[in-house]
Amino acid sequence: MSSNLRLIWNGLIPENPIFRLALSMCPAVAVTTSVENGLMLGLAVVFVQVFSSCTVSIFKSFIHPRIRIPAYVIVIALWVTVIDMILPVISPDVYKKVELFVKLIVVFAIIISRLELFASKEPLIPSFFDGLGMGFGFLFGLCLIGAIREFFGTGQLFGYDILGFNPLLIMVLPAGGFFVIGFIMAIFNWLEYKITGKIPTSGGAH
Amino acid sequence: MNVKQFSNVALLIVLPIFLFVMIFPALVHAATGSGSFKKDTEIQISFGAPVDETWAKDPANYRVFQKTDPDIEIPVTSVTLSPRKTSAVLTFGEALNLSSEYEVQAKNVTSDGKMLGNVEFLVKKSEGQILFTIFLGAMLINNFVFTKYLGLCIFFGVSQKKETAIGMGITFTIVMVLSAVMCWALLTFVLQPLHLGFLQIIVFIGTVAIFVQAVDTILRKVNPYLFKKLGVFLVLIVTNCIILAVPLINADSGNGPFESLTLGLGAGLGFALALFLMSCVREKLELCRVPSVFRGLPIAFVVAGLFALSFLGFSGFSIF
Numbered sequence: 001m002s003s004n005l006r007l008i009w010n011g012l013i014p015e016n017p018i019f020r021l022a023l024s025m026c027p028a029v030a031v032t033t034s035v036e037n038g039l040m041l042g043l044a045v046v047f048v049q050v051f052s053s054c055t056v057s058i059f060k061s062f063i064h065p066r067i068r069i070p071a072y073v074i075v076i077a078l079w080v081t082v083i084d085m086i087l088p089v090i091s092p093d094v095y096k097k098v099e100l101f102v103k104l105i106v107v108f109a110i111i112i113s114r115l116e117l118f119a120s121k122e123p124l125i126p127s128f129f130d131g132l133g134m135g136f137g138f139l140f141g142l143c144l145i146g147a148i149r150e151f152f153g154t155g156q157l158f159g160y161d162i163l164g165f166n167p168l169l170i171m172v173l174p175a176g177g178f179f180v181i182g183f184i185m186a187i188f189n190w191l192e193y194k195i196t197g198k199i200p201t202s203g204g205a206h
Numbered sequence: 207m208n209v210k211q212f213s214n215v216a217l218l219i220v221l222p223i224f225l226f227v228m229i230f231p232a233l234v235h236a237a238t239g240s241g242s243f244k245k246d247t248e249i250q251i252s253f254g255a256p257v258d259e260t261w262a263k264d265p266a267n268y269r270v271f272q273k274t275d276p277d278i279e280i281p282v283t284s285v286t287l288s289p290r291k292t293s294a295v296l297t298f299g300e301a302l303n304l305s306s307e308y309e310v311q312a313k314n315v316t317s318d319g320k321m322l323g324n325v326e327f328l329v330k331k332s333e334g335q336i337l338f339t340i341f342l343g344a345m346l347i348n349n350f351v352f353t354k355y356l357g358l359c360i361f362f363g364v365s366q367k368k369e370t371a372i373g374m375g376i377t378f379t380i381v382m383v384l385s386a387v388m389c390w391a392l393l394t395f396v397l398q399p400l401h402l403g404f405l406q407i408i409v410f411i412g413t414v415a416i417f418v419q420a421v422d423t424i425l426r427k428v429n430p431y432l433f434k435k436l437g438v439f440l441v442l443i444v445t446n447c448i449i450l451a452v453p454l455i456n457a458d459s460g461n462g463p464f465e466s467l468t469l470g471l472g473a474g475l476g477f478a479l480a481l482f483l484m485s486c487v488r489e490k491l492e493l494c495r496v497p498s499v500f501r502g503l504p505i506a507f508v509v510a511g512l513f514a515l516s517f518l519g520f521s522g523f524s525i526f
Contacts, residue, residue: 022503025362026447030355070415073444077408084407103454104447106411109359174353175514182500182507189499 004129011133017110018141018181019188024108027101028145029177035158038146040094041101042139044087046132048079048105053119053131055079060120072115073106080105110138148180241310241329246301251310251327252293253317261316262287262294270296273307273328280308306330337468344472351480352510352517356447361481362506364439371485374439375478379471381421381443382452385414386470389453390463403457410453418444448473483513 015021018028027045031037052075056063063071084102088095095102105111114134119127150156153171155163170176241251249270261267265282272278284297302308307330315322331339350356364374389410397403422440425433443449452473456466487509496505 022362023359025358026355029358070412073411073415074408077411081404081407085404100451100454103407104356104450106407107444107447107450170515173515173518174355175511175518177355178507178511178514182504182511185507186497186499186504189504193499 004126007126007129008133008136011130011135011137012140013137015134016137016141016188017134018138018145019185021110021113022185023110023113024138025181026104027108028141028181029174031098031101032142032146032149032177032180033153033172034150034156035143035146036094037098038142039139040087040091041098042135042142044083044098044102045105045108045111045138046135047083048076049111049114049135049138050128050131051079051082052076052111052115053127054124056115056119057122057124057127063120068116068120069112072112075115076111077106110134145177145180145184148184149176241308241327243302243329243331244295247298249296249298249302249308249310249329250293251296251312251329253315253325254292255317255322256291257287257294258316258319259287259291261314262291265296267313268296269311269313270298271309272303273309273330276309333464337464340465341468341472344469345476345479346517346520349476349480349517349520350448350451350473351477352514353521354451356451357477358447358510360442360446361477361484361510362503364442365481365484365506366488368482368485368489370439371481372478373435374442375474375481377439378443378446378449379474379478381418381440382449382474382477383467383470385417385449386452386456386466386473387463388417389413390456390461390466393453393457406454406457407450411450414449414453415444448477480513484510 011017017023018025027041031041052072055075055078056072080103083105087102114130118130122130147157149171151162152168153166153173153176155161155165155167168176171180241249244250263285265285268282268285270280270282272280280298280300280302282296283299286295286297288294296310307328310327310329312325312327315325344350348354351358351361360374360378364370392409392413393406397406397409402409418440422433425440452470453466455461456469461469484506488506491505491509500508
């Protein structure tokens with residue numbers, strides 16, 4: 001059990017998809033103008049990641065290695081189609097804002113890279129927890145960026161007015177997302193430098 | 207063949223396609239209505255003969271509505287007549303939607319004291335103007351990288367060197383244009399007749415993946431040198447969000463073949479432009495003294511943020 005917990009912790013902080021691996025940056029900037037959007041898309045990613053990890057893990061012996069990438073893409077597209085039908089029923093208003101990105105989960109690099117690196121080699125249970133960890137890491141990243149941008153950009157959190165004025169309007173503009181991610185990445189690097197004593201080389205951004 | 211020669215060749219291929227797309231619809235739809243938009247709150251209409259000033263200056267004589275909603279009338283606030291009295295400019299209180307069609311009905315047109323009956327004018331942009339607006343919008347105003355944040359993975363991955371950035375930009379533009387048209391054809395001729403619209407995600411990503419694989423295989427046989435230059439990028443293109451986003455946007459807004467092609471071209475060139483600009487800055491950045499925790503990606507994000515700020519300057523920019 002502890003190894004499963006470690007898989008979740010691993011996805012949450014040490015290999016956080018957004019800040020450490022720098023994978024799937026597009027939604028991280030695009031939908032995070034508020035916490036609500038980030039939460040919605042994050043949950044969709046958790047769903048797709050967990051279910052496609054499990055599917056690939058179960059059927060890994062049937063997938064020929066030479067056609068594995070198209071096979072993974074089809075598996076992901078299947079689960080994305082499912083969540084794309086579920087979400088508008090649960091919350092139509094928020095879905096309208098993140099609609100394009102829910103569909104684009106198909107091409108999120110984080111999901112296919114976890115299938116390739118983990119689920120295609122490991123049995124079902126670890127794959128499930130790895131998917132859960134990576135999904136929650138992604139969710140955590142989206143919510144953190146969303147909270148910072150919403151709070152400083154509009155003075156609100158979850159749509160509730162907290163400050164009553166807009167401290168930094170730039171945060172909700174397109175440029176703000178880039179700045180916030182750049183600075184959070186730098187903070188993660190700085191923390192690692194303080195703990196381990198060496199400066200990390202940041203991820204490849206794919 | 208070095209990158210510069212290659213980019214010239216690619217330009218020679220892309221430019222005629224672009225010119226053809228711009229001109230062809232103009233040939234087909236040469237005769238549009240006799241009205242035109244002046245600004246986004248003004249419509250100009252021209253009469254066959256000089257009209258009476260008292261009649262023309264009365265806003266109540268005009269009925270203006272969108273072609274799709276004939277019930278919703280748009281009130282005319284004022285009318286100015288040209289000195290020769292053959293054309294009038296109608297001014298509206300609210301901004302018009304320049305991409306849709308409007309109809310202007312002039313009641314009881316009077317000329318030299320005689321009633322000439324009702325006249326209708328159809329006001330819309332010509333096809334070429336619409337296409338140019340889409341093109342400019344996708345490339346600059348709503349640049350896919352800086353205002354829609356798509357394709358960031360590739361954008362940060364291959365923008366370290368100018369040479370790879372140019373190669374990627376050109377390869378991407380070509381694949382984007384072709385796959386946009388292919389996805390449009392599949393949607394119109396296969397998915398919609400069979401009522402399989404909910405399968406569009408699977409079909410589009412499958413199409414793009416198969417297409418990229420096909421280009422990869424063909425290029426390997428036909429032109430090994432070009433393959434060596436572009437092979438790496440070809441595989442990466444499948445993971446680029448823009449390649450899937452453009453067909454989805456096309457499907458959502460019901461674009462026709464030419465609109466789809468133009469959106470694909472605009473998105474591709476916009477991506478190439480963003481990649482080129484970013485690679486220029488990042489080559490210089492290598493020589494700068496950046497704080498150690500900011501080295502690599504963090505500083506690249508801050509630079510992208512500055513670019514996004516400057517691209518905000520294009521918002522509200524329109525030629526027609």
